[in-house]
Amino acid sequence: MARKLLDAQSMSPLLSLTSTTSSRATSKLSPDQVETRLRQKRSLAYIEALTKLDAGGHIQTQESINALLAAIQMELPEVAVECWPAGYVAKCHLGKPYEVHSLDRAGNIISHYKAGQSLPGGMERARGLAEHGGYAFIEVYSDKLIAVASNGDISLVKG
Amino acid sequence: MSTERIIHLADIAFIENGIRTIRKDVDAVSRQVESVGQEVTNTRSELAELEELFREFIAADAMAKELQLAETRQVKIRQELDSKYGYYDQVRRTATGILQAADISVVRQETITSATEDLMLSAPRYWLAPALVALSAWLNDNQPLANKALSEALRRDDEKTTLFFALISRRASRASASATWMDRYFGMQDPTKLDRQTVVLVDALASGVFGADVRIKCTERTQAWIEELSQRSGFIDEQRKQWTDGLRSKTPDLGSSQRYVYLSKYSPTWPQLEATLNAAGLNAVIQQHFKNIFDGEIPPSPNIQVAVDKLLDKLVKNFDDEELPLRREDRLSQLVIDERGNRKAAEGRYQLESAALDEQISFTQLLTNAAMHPETSHASRATQRYATALSKAWIKDAHSDITASTRASVPLQIVLQIEGWQGQTKNGENEAELASSLGTHIDDAEAKALADVKLGLGHWAAVVIGALFILGGLPSFNLLLLGLGAGCVIWFFVAKSQLAKTKEAISAKYATVKAQALQVVKAAVAEIVEWRRDFARRDADASDVPALLDGISAQQFVQPAHDNVRQVMA
Numbered sequence: 001m002a003r004k005l006l007d008a009q010s011m012s013p014l015l016s017l018t019s020t021t022s023s024r025a026t027s028k029l030s031p032d033q034v035e036t037r038l039r040q041k042r043s044l045a046y047i048e049a050l051t052k053l054d055a056g057g058h059i060q061t062q063e064s065i066n067a068l069l070a071a072i073q074m075e076l077p078e079v080a081v082e083c084w085p086a087g088y089v090a091k092c093h094l095g096k097p098y099e100v101h102s103l104d105r106a107g108n109i110i111s112h113y114k115a116g117q118s119l120p121g122g123m124e125r126a127r128g129l130a131e132h133g134g135y136a137f138i139e140v141y142s143d144k145l146i147a148v149a150s151n152g153d154i155s156l157v158k159g
Numbered sequence: 160m161s162t163e164r165i166i167h168l169a170d171i172a173f174i175e176n177g178i179r180t181i182r183k184d185v186d187a188v189s190r191q192v193e194s195v196g197q198e199v200t201n202t203r204s205e206l207a208e209l210e211e212l213f214r215e216f217i218a219a220d221a222m223a224k225e226l227q228l229a230e231t232r233q234v235k236i237r238q239e240l241d242s243k244y245g246y247y248d249q250v251r252r253t254a255t256g257i258l259q260a261a262d263i264s265v266v267r268q269e270t271i272t273s274a275t276e277d278l279m280l281s282a283p284r285y286w287l288a289p290a291l292v293a294l295s296a297w298l299n300d301n302q303p304l305a306n307k308a309l310s311e312a313l314r315r316d317d318e319k320t321t322l323f324f325a326l327i328s329r330r331a332s333r334a335s336a337s338a339t340w341m342d343r344y345f346g347m348q349d350p351t352k353l354d355r356q357t358v359v360l361v362d363a364l365a366s367g368v369f370g371a372d373v374r375i376k377c378t379e380r381t382q383a384w385i386e387e388l389s390q391r392s393g394f395i396d397e398q399r400k401q402w403t404d405g406l407r408s409k410t411p412d413l414g415s416s417q418r419y420v421y422l423s424k425y426s427p428t429w430p431q432l433e434a435t436l437n438a439a440g441l442n443a444v445i446q447q448h449f450k451n452i453f454d455g456e457i458p459p460s461p462n463i464q465v466a467v468d469k470l471l472d473k474l475v476k477n478f479d480d481e482e483l484p485l486r487r488e489d490r491l492s493q494l495v496i497d498e499r500g501n502r503k504a505a506e507g508r509y510q511l512e513s514a515a516l517d518e519q520i521s522f523t524q525l526l527t528n529a530a531m532h533p534e535t536s537h538a539s540r541a542t543q544r545y546a547t548a549l550s551k552a553w554i555k556d557a558h559s560d561i562t563a564s565t566r567a568s569v570p571l572q573i574v575l576q577i578e579g580w581q582g583q584t585k586n587g588e589n590e591a592e593l594a595s596s597l598g599t600h601i602d603d604a605e606a607k608a609l610a611d612v613k614l615g616l617g618h619w620a621a622v623v624i625g626a627l628f629i630l631g632g633l634p635s636f637n638l639l640l641l642g643l644g645a646g647c648v649i650w651f652f653v654a655k656s657q658l659a660k661t662k663e664a665i666s667a668k669y670a671t672v673k674a675q676a677l678q679v680v681k682a683a684v685a686e687i688v689e690w691r692r693d694f695a696r697r698d699a700d701a702s703d704v705p706a707l708l709d710g711i712s713a714q715q716f717v718q719p720a721h722d723n724v725r726q727v728m729a
Binding site for chain 1: 393562
């Protein structure tokens with residue numbers, strides 16, 4: 001029987017692992033510094049890792065979750081886990097009727113959404129930006145959205 | 160017996176005629192009622208039109224009044240500036256006059272001395288008066304007087320006096336004196352709270368007034384200021400806000416309600432659509448703004464004296480803090496005039512620009528003001544270029560944030576409301592569905608209206624009573640009862656035929672309403688498609704601004720100095 005990979009209990013050891021490695025970093029970085037760090041250009045490796053993940057299709061495996069967390073850890077090593085993106089939204093290239101898909105750190109890792117289907121967990125507000133097509137993906141945070149272009153440039157939208 | 164029968168027949172014929180006449184009259188009355196009903200409908204729609212026209216008139220009238228008021232106020236303010244601070248003008252002109260006279264030595268020293276002494280008496284509290292006394296004493300080689308006057312000038316306004324003498328020394332090619340004064344000036348500056356006249360310093364730097372060593376020192380100092388400011392917490396947020404405000408202050412009003420008539424009338428989503436389109440139009444405006452900064456000539460000054468005179472003029476004319484409240488009101492009135500009386504829009508723009516008239520600002524805000532509001536902050540074009548080049552990373556950040564925020568605010572679904580029906584579409588792909596739903600809604604309304612048109616209780620009562628009368632009158636041939644019965648029955652049938660006519664009229668009306676509503680849907684959908692295309696086109700301009708900014712660097716924009724030293728670019 002398949003193990004349930006993504007419920008809270010199985011996530012927390014993973015999260016606590018990453019939080020111990022970056023706990024030294026959290027005490028160093030103030031909210032301003034976190035924002036400065038998040039405002040820096042993203043590396044091409046990170047963008048590639050993320051776009052490769054969801055190009056793989058609807059597969060929810062341990063490897064893909066680990067790959068996602070590793071990609072974030074490598075890109076933002078000094079940033080604490082609680083300041084990481086809560087999810088990612090991007091334009092869906094599978095074609096009609098799918099419009100956008102999302103990657104969620106805690107929950108369903110990859111979901112594709114059709115017109116009229118709302119994204120959960122506050123990610124619906126990123127839909128317009130994702131559908132525009134001008135950005136590789138949108139990082140969704142609790143208080144902001146960061147739109148990442150394919151060359152790594154970022155744009156920040158508060159709220 | 161037979162005569163009775165004849166009389167009966169004649170009576171019934173008479174009654175029948177009477178009833179026929181009644182019927183004709185009822186017909187006529189019902190036609191008149193119909194036409195009155197039509198008149199009422201027409202009157203109502205005309206009244207609605209009149210109401211709209213009246214509202215537009217009130218709005219236009221209010222705007223015209225605001226415009227007139229702003230123009231009058233501006234004249235009053237400028238008069239007040241002249242009268243309260245006009246005597247400063249004389250002092251200001253004397254400053255340049257003394258320098259130019261000293262250049263060619265055509266005026267006697269005594270004249271210069273007595274002119275400056277006069278100014279001391281006529282312009283109390285003004286820093287420039289003792290500064291000119293010090294200047295004339297210096298020209299006269301009278302050191303004690305020069306020191307005394309200088310101390311007084313420094314007491315009245317330390318910063319402006321220091322900058323003044325830095326420029327004067329430069330003008331007189333006293334390199335070490337100029338460097339000393341500049342050092343003193345920098346020593347007094349807190350990059351988080353600069354006085355507005357520091358823009359003159361940046362002007363001097365950008366226009367190549369200073370000699371090589373002062374220029375290098377100034378450039379190092381300004382870089383150090385930027386470094387110092389970047390270390391402060393909240394700096395990033397501050398930059399974003401400053402530049403976002405500065406860029407957004409140029410948002411155009413594209414007047415889209417003229418082009419998207421149906422959407423503006425039938426869509427509650429219209430305010431969001433209009434705002435988003437205006438925000439997308441900002442890209443072209445910003446691009447033009449920066450192009451204007453970087454294209455076009457900067458006429459070089461023929462020599463150092465002319466260059467410094469221009470700066471001195473600016474320094475003494477534009478930065479007295481006492482005048483600030485009046486200058487702020489003047490600026491607001493000018494904005495109301497620019498917006499043709501739309502006070503709300505003018506106040507919005509004023510809020511975005513108000514930092515340009517703050518008394519004390521940070522260095523980065525000074526750069527923003529110079530680049531985005533050169534008229535209010537009195538920056539020359541050379542300074543604009545230098546400021547833009549120094550700030551280009553922040554401008555790019557703010558611009559990309561504005562672009563993303565505009566894109567995020569595009570409504571995904573556009574709602575239409577027509578004749579009590581509501582529907583939504585993304586890009587008109589479901590037009591057929593919308594039309595059919597609207598059609599059904601109107602059909603339902605029609606059915607309801609038709610169902611309300613029916614014979615009332617009175618009519619049925621009449622036919623029953625009539626039948627009873629006839630039945631009652633028949634056996635005894637009571638003419639009265641028969642007549643009444645016949646009358647009731649006939650009235651019932653007349654009313655029934657009227658019903659048919661009313662129902663026809665209602666159906667005709669709803670048919671017109673339906674046809675018009677379907678036209679509206681078609682037109683609105685066409686406008687939606689056009690709006691999306693319009694937005695996409697304006698949004699695509701967003702990539703031009705970073706491309707333009709990428710091509711410039713700060714070092715390019717420090718003008719070649721008036722000395723003969725070559726500057727090696729770092």
